[in-house]
Amino acid sequence: MALIVQKYGGSSVGNLDRIHHVAEKVIHAKREGHSIVVVVSAMYGETDRLIQLANALTQQHDPREYDVLISSGEQISMALLSMALNAKDCPARSFTGPQVGICTDNIHTKARILEVKTDVIQRELQQGYIVVVAGFQGVNQYGDITTLGRGGSDTTAVAIAAALKADECQIYTDVDGVYTTDPHLIPEARLIPQISFEEMLEMASLGAKVLQMRSVELASKHNMPIRVLSTFSDGMGTLVTFEEKVMQKRLVSGIAFSREEAIISLSSIPRQIGVEGLILGKVSQANIEIDMIAQNASIDNKSDFTFTVPRREHSKAMKIIEELAAELGAVTIKTNPKVAKLSLVGIGMRSHTGVASTMFKALGNEGINIQMITTSEIKISVVVDESHLERGVRAVHQAFELDKLQQPAESTFIE
């Protein structure tokens, strides 16, 4: 008998049939003897409907009132799920974020959870109820409704699980779990049965959209295991947990990638103090987000400086850089507006050398030119021409035998 927090996203409760289906899943877990807290998002489309109402009303959205409006979406889905459970003779009671005491800061529309009170949930669980809680919302010190921003329901679930010291936080989505890479691109991609928080954070930040980053950070901070599973099939999903608990140690876990990148490279920059800050400062001032940065000090007291920006900002960034190059003098600019980033993630590479060379060799064998490299402790990212991305991912995937990853017997796959 365990205490389990389950979270169902907007597509999982997207219509009444699906709400009945979720109710059956909840009842199944309850019948196994567990205590269950369910966190729900708004029904798919409902939040967008409310945002459209607000936009059609006015372009000036008072943030406090915006939160009052948007938070009604979860109130509808939590009530419907609870009604479905009760109708199936499974006593359940639903609560808004403020009602259960999801206490946040005062930053409307993107509040952060400060504390989760547990007295209401504990009382209801002790009386045998399924406790259904609205995700994505809380209450600030003034008693005002706040929302956590998009994807905040994952954070609500992890925060509640951590506060209750639950045994597991299950995030139900429309995918089976976390894959070695995007199975839409590479059909040989395999489900990862277990992954560490750190690896998951790298995967999430690199564009694997299964889990919201903040919820992984929170889970990591509180050592709360998260299981990512599908609402629509019966697999075991992916368990995201702390490193020591990951049973199958592997060199690398997966390959994340992102398209829509552009690379800009300045070479022969006169070596003077603060020139990098000057370049980045000008670009940031224009509200352009810089992703990767690499620099080489070259021998003749001049250096090369390379960075990536979102592709849609490329021409804006180039204009700034060209002006700056003229000021700095004698600078060569190279750029490619159509590149992609490919990142290999794995805690195993901390202690094993040779991961990078295997990766680069795999890309080289395919004749793929690496335009930029950055590394962190558990990640190697490279920039390649976008036209080479798919071949590159497949080559690296094969080189690390990710397509041969052993699957848990119970699991089912998307495709």
Added chain:
Amino acid sequence: MALIVQKYGGSSVGNLDRIHHVAEKVIHAKREGHSIVVVVSAMYGETDRLIQLANALTQQHDPREYDVLISSGEQISMALLSMALNAKDCPARSFTGPQVGICTDNIHTKARILEVKTDVIQRELQQGYIVVVAGFQGVNQYGDITTLGRGGSDTTAVAIAAALKADECQIYTDVDGVYTTDPHLIPEARLIPQISFEEMLEMASLGAKVLQMRSVELASKHNMPIRVLSTFSDGMGTLVTFEEKVMQKRLVSGIAFSREEAIISLSSIPRQIGVEGLILGKVSQANIEIDMIAQNASIDNKSDFTFTVPRREHSKAMKIIEELAAELGAVTIKTNPKVAKLSLVGIGMRSHTGVASTMFKALGNEGINIQMITTSEIKISVVVDESHLERGVRAVHQAFELDKLQQPAESTFIE
């Protein structure tokens, strides 16, 4: 500078244009120097949408969860109105029933207000905000959301006005105010500028659907003047207030009527104790609502007994009465399933004789047969054949010169 509570119903906030229009009305009152609390219903159609969702999900509605669901409707409209106000540079903040402390009993879906806390509203008013409050909802002693049932937003407005000791509670609707009779039937009907609580209660209970009865009772109990006005025109509406404050004393205020009635008359009932209770008991046991009751004791120790029931219950009631007549022996039954009730209401008739005779004479001159009469202190009700209703209402309306009622200059009329 007054403290005014304004209530806008579902059709008043039925779309975004109307919400802007309501915001302008609120701002107008605020600019006149008043402190304003606004109570809103859900946007027209929203509550029905939620009910349809619930019905499509399951036929077993857990009442607690039903209230959680339905109460989201007002949360949307209050947020949108508050956003519209803020966008027009009029600082406003919206609150749910639980947030401002509308404390109710535990009867979900038809809760009654026990207490209205004023600290939150007072605090916000003192800071210069327009306070927008969700109508129709509250919180019980356990912290659960409750709803007051249909029409409950009027009650919320009056209860808040009473708790705040407001100067006036303004109920904005889609009609101009209370009319001497239904202007759809009698175009000569005139707006009543002032009416007493007692008269309004009689009018409301007799089918004039402008105000919800419970809200009038509550206003009367707390001596809280209510003004009924139109959201869509600029008239002064009807002020419902305590008798001493009604300026223009009139014999009668208006004529209410209801169709869909049926009359059943028993004559020559053997005079025995409790026979009336026996008759009414049998009918009530069948869940048939009895409206009017009249009895004449006749000279030969036998009596006549007449009552009305809703027309749809007529055949069910007749079956019971025929069985009972057989038991009682020697009883004659007369019935008419197509009658209407016409009621003349006015506090003036308390002290003036001759009101009844003027009314009966007016009906007699039209050749209308009166099938039953009941009276209360400020009301005379008669039952007539439904085909005579319109002529009867017009005749009585003219006899008391209600078509010559002086109108306030600012008023506009529906038609």
